[in-house]
Amino acid sequence: MTKILVKFSDKQVGRPMASEIILDLQVPLNILSANVTPKGGEILVDVPSHEINRVVEAFRKRDVTVAIQKGIDVDKDRCINCGACYSLCPVDAISFTEDYSVIFDGERCISCGLCVNSCPRRAIKI
Amino acid sequence: MGAKTLRTVDEINEKIRKGDAIVLTATEMKKLVKDKGVTVAAKEVDVVTTGTLGAMCSSGAVINLGHADPPIKIQRAWLNNVEILHPGAAVDLFIGATVMDESRLFEYGGGHVIEELIRGKDVEFKAIGYGTDCYPRTQVESTLTKNNLNQFYMLNFRNCYQRYNCATNGRDEIIYTYMGKLLPHFGNASFSGAGELNPLCNDPDYETIGIGTRIFLGGAHGYVIGEGTQHDPHNASGTLMVRGDCKEMSPEFIRGATFTQYGTTLYVGLGIPIPILNEGLAKKTSVTDEDILTNIIDYGVPRRSRPSLGKVSYKALKSGKITINDREVKVSPLSSLNGAKMITETLKRWIDDAAFFLTAPVEQLPVTTVVNPMRQAREILFVEDITQPATVSYEDEPLEAVAKRIIERSVNHIVIVDTSGHLLGIVTSWDITRAVANGRKQLSEIITRKVVTVTPNEPIDSAARKLAQHNISALPVIDATGKVLGIITSEDLSRLIKG
Numbered sequence: 001m002t003k004i005l006v007k008f009s010d011k012q013v014g015r016p017m018a019s020e021i022i023l024d025l026q027v028p029l030n031i032l033s034a035n036v037t038p039k040g041g042e043i044l045v046d047v048p049s050h051e052i053n054r055v056v057e058a059f060r061k062r063d064v065t066v067a068i069q070k071g072i073d074v075d076k077d078r079c080i081n082c083g084a085c086y087s088l089c090p091v092d093a094i095s096f097t098e099d100y101s102v103i104f105d106g107e108r109c110i111s112c113g114l115c116v117n118s119c120p121r122r123a124i125k126i
Numbered sequence: 127m128g129a130k131t132l133r134t135v136d137e138i139n140e141k142i143r144k145g146d147a148i149v150l151t152a153t154e155m156k157k158l159v160k161d162k163g164v165t166v167a168a169k170e171v172d173v174v175t176t177g178t179l180g181a182m183c184s185s186g187a188v189i190n191l192g193h194a195d196p197p198i199k200i201q202r203a204w205l206n207n208v209e210i211l212h213p214g215a216a217v218d219l220f221i222g223a224t225v226m227d228e229s230r231l232f233e234y235g236g237g238h239v240i241e242e243l244i245r246g247k248d249v250e251f252k253a254i255g256y257g258t259d260c261y262p263r264t265q266v267e268s269t270l271t272k273n274n275l276n277q278f279y280m281l282n283f284r285n286c287y288q289r290y291n292c293a294t295n296g297r298d299e300i301i302y303t304y305m306g307k308l309l310p311h312f313g314n315a316s317f318s319g320a321g322e323l324n325p326l327c328n329d330p331d332y333e334t335i336g337i338g339t340r341i342f343l344g345g346a347h348g349y350v351i352g353e354g355t356q357h358d359p360h361n362a363s364g365t366l367m368v369r370g371d372c373k374e375m376s377p378e379f380i381r382g383a384t385f386t387q388y389g390t391t392l393y394v395g396l397g398i399p400i401p402i403l404n405e406g407l408a409k410k411t412s413v414t415d416e417d418i419l420t421n422i423i424d425y426g427v428p429r430r431s432r433p434s435l436g437k438v439s440y441k442a443l444k445s446g447k448i449t450i451n452d453r454e455v456k457v458s459p460l461s462s463l464n465g466a467k468m469i470t471e472t473l474k475r476w477i478d479d480a481a482f483f484l485t486a487p488v489e490q491l492p493v494t495t496v497v498n499p500m501r502q503a504r505e506i507l508f509v510e511d512i513t514q515p516a517t518v519s520y521e522d523e524p525l526e527a528v529a530k531r532i533i534e535r536s537v538n539h540i541v542i543v544d545t546s547g548h549l550l551g552i553v554t555s556w557d558i559t560r561a562v563a564n565g566r567k568q569l570s571e572i573i574t575r576k577v578v579t580v581t582p583n584e585p586i587d588s589a590a591r592k593l594a595q596h597n598i599s600a601l602p603v604i605d606a607t608g609k610v611l612g613i614i615t616s617e618d619l620s621r622l623i624k625g
Contacts, residue, residue: 080179080381080393081464084306086446087314087456096446100463118307120181120383120393120460122233 001107002049003032003069006059007042018045021058027051032110044069044110071109071126072116078123085115085124129404135486138172138401142480147172149399149477151470152323152411159412168408173477173484176328176411177342177397177469178320180461181383183304184284184355185392186211186222187240187372190276191251193217198263203253205239205270216261220281223382223392235390238382240280243272244344245377278372280344280380284354286366286396288326289420290318292438292457294450297426302387306460308425312435312450315422315457320466321415321440325398326364328411334401335366336487342397342473343368345376347482350398353491360496362418368396379469393462397469399477401484415440422450428588430499509589510582512622513603513612516541521550521570528569529558539600541610542573548608551575552600579604582611590619 008017013036022029030046047055052068059066071093081102086094093108094115116124141147148171150158155174159167193216203210203219207227210219223237242249252267272278293305294315301308306316321327329335339350348370357365372380379395402408420443421434435450442448448457476482517535519528519542528540532555542551551573561572580589580601589601593616600615 080383080462082180082393082462083459084316085458087316087458088307088309089456099467100444100459102464114307117302117386118458120306120385120391121381122384 001030001046002052003071003109003111004045004047004052004056004059005042005067005069006045006064007040007067008062008064009040010038012062012064013038013040015062017059017062017064018043020062021055025051025054025058027055029055033112046110069111071106071111072104073125074104075123075125078121079119080121082120084118084120088114088118090114129406132168132402132404133172134403135401135484139483141172142477142483145478145480147477149173149175149474151467151474152176152328153467153470155408155411156322156414159408164405164409164412167412168402168405171402171408174328174400174402174411175397175470175473175477176323176325176400177395177466177473178286178324178461179379179393179395179465179469180287180318180320181304181385181391182282182285182287182394182396183224183389183391185240185280185282185394186220186236187243187278188281189219189221189278191217191219191270191274192276194263194266194268196263197261198253198255198266199258199261200253201255203251205251206234206242206249208234208236208239211236224389226390232387232389233384235382235384237390237392238384240372240392241377241380241382243270243275243278244372244375244380246271246273272373275373280348280368280370280372280375280394282354282368282394284356284365285368285394286325286354286364286398287319288324288330288359288362288364289321289418289440290363291423292317292420292443292448293423293425294435294455295426296424301426302385303425304385304388304391305425306385306458312424312453312455314455315448315450316460317420317440317443317457318460319420319440320461320463321418321444322413323463323466323470325396325400326366327362327413327418329398329400329407330359330362330364330410330413332359332364332491332493333407333410334403334487335398336490338485338488339398340483340485341368341370341399342395342469342476342482343370343375344372344395345379345472346370346374348396350487350491353495356497357492357495358497359491359493363497364491366396366491379465393465395465395469397473399473399482399484415444422448428584507586507622508582509580509584509586509603509614512586512614512618513582514614514618516602516610516613518543518547518610519553519569520545521573523569525558525561525567525569525572528553529562532558539613539615541602541613542569543610547610549577549579549602549604549610552577552602554599577602580614581605586614586619586622589614593619 226235295308352367354365381393
């Protein structure tokens with residue numbers, strides 16, 4: 001799966017954009033988070049990776065900005081594999097290998113940011 | 127039983143010299159004892175290597191700068207803007223891991239300075255002095271690396287905690303602690319320590335670990351120089367005081383760190399070889415995570431004695447999930463378990479390569495000391511000591527009645543309760559003024575329903591923090607069920623300071 005952040009202005013707030021695209025393209029989209037006010041908004045959408053080009057194009061046609069999200073970015077030189085971040089992840093994107101190295105699954109990450117300030121080494125960025 | 131000497135430290139060192147010593151990591155030893163039994167393991171194994179790599183706040187470094195010309199007697203000094211805790215004689219400094227750069231609070235501190243120096247980086251030094259006949263200079267600034275320092279050695283008051291609490295949070299807000307970030311409503315947990323790899327868990331009676339024991343410290347040789355502060359062997363919570371030469375250390379095992387809204391610290395890698403002098407030590411070094419238990423503690427309670435929510439083994443903690451109040455929650459290790467394992471392996475390699483020899487302690491560490499709480503000569507206060515009766519109203523009262531009550535009682539805060547006295551919200555005299563100005567009639571329209579509260583047994587410092595954090599002027603005092611017991615206001619707190 002690939003995550004995209006869709007931002008739109010007040011003009012598009014009333015429009016069922018995601019539903020239109022789901023129906024048009026027959027692609028299942030998962031809204032991971034949404035922050036919408038009468039002034040506009042942004043939604044984080046999980047898209048099947050092989051459909052990413054079609055979906056991004058469909059959104060852009062509707063006059064919104066689309067950015068592909070990379071999720072968390074971990075500086076492995078700074079990381080000491082302490083795992084302080086592990087228990088904060090709501091979607092199990094952070095796990096341990098058998099020898100207790102910490103591994104990060106960018107595909108699962110929903111960029112919620114809960115882990116960022118839990119890192120004693122400041123190794124995590126969104 | 128098990129006390130009969132199988133080999134001495136000298137004999138082991140002779141084997142190390144010849145390349146014949148049998149050295150196992152703690153992990154390997156546990157497997158061997160499980161597979162072949164204690165007696166066989168005791169016969170076969172000479173040394174078991176242990177290790178831990180965790181945040182150890184009572185760490186720091188002693189630095190001697192040499193004299194400037196003209197010379198200065200340092201009164202206050204800074205390295206990379208982190209203040210030195212204690213200047214000793216004229217140019218001796220001790221930099222503590224937890225001292226923070228005031229301009230980068232919580233982000234950069236003594237631990238980071240120590241790491242940067244070990245990495246070979248430049249650090250900015252400045253100092254001031256009051257000037258004396260023999261040391262006339264009053265200020266000095268320079269750029270230094272570790273090569274410019276006469277002495278640069280780590281001196282840690284308390285390292286290597288045998289085990290530590292598992293922390294969780296029962297409050298309804300995220301808290302930031304020295305045990306990391308804890309989610310509300312027991313949403314996660316954290317623990318510290320390496321469990322079965324920890325040196326003291328493998329020699330809990332201090333048979334081989336004592337003053338003078340040579341150890342792995344930060345990737346170099348170091349020494350145990352005594353028991354650590356708060357050493358509590360009775361409660362399986364022993365600690366060590368250690369020193370080592372920072373100039374020889376590796377940044378792989380010494381890392382500055384920061385705990386958000388708590389402060390800076392130093393991750394220290396420490397390993398100890400346990401000589402298997404007798405069968406008893408073979409048995410002790412076979413201890414497993416299953417055998418090492420600790421308490422799950424609610425860090426949401428800001429008191430010295432925090433309630434325990436049960437016991438948990440390091441085996442469960444290392445599995446990543448534990449059960450709190452019948453719910454499964456994720457638990458973070460704060461120590462690097464990967465790093466601890468690496469230390470046991472590195473130390474094993476050193477001994478195999480005859481690059482590290484064992485020492486017998488010159489003196490045993492105490493095994494009976496206990497930790498006492500601080501003597502508090504002056505009374506400290508809790509919320510219950512300054513709680514006033516709350517002026518209350520019910521939700522359906524007209525605004526006018528509430529306004530009258532504010533004037534009659536001469537208060538600024540009205541606590542809104544239901545018929546059984548449970549908290550529903552709060553209204554201030556300012557809310558009423560604004561409501562009247564806007565032509566509102568009903569109290570229910572202006573109630574603040576998300577209320578920050580305190581409990582009677584919270585220290586007043588904690589209440590003062592809540593007032594400041596939320597920029598409010600009063601806190602309803604409630605019991606565990608939400609029943610209103612009274613109120614405390616910022617005026618009550620200010621009166622205390624005035625005396």
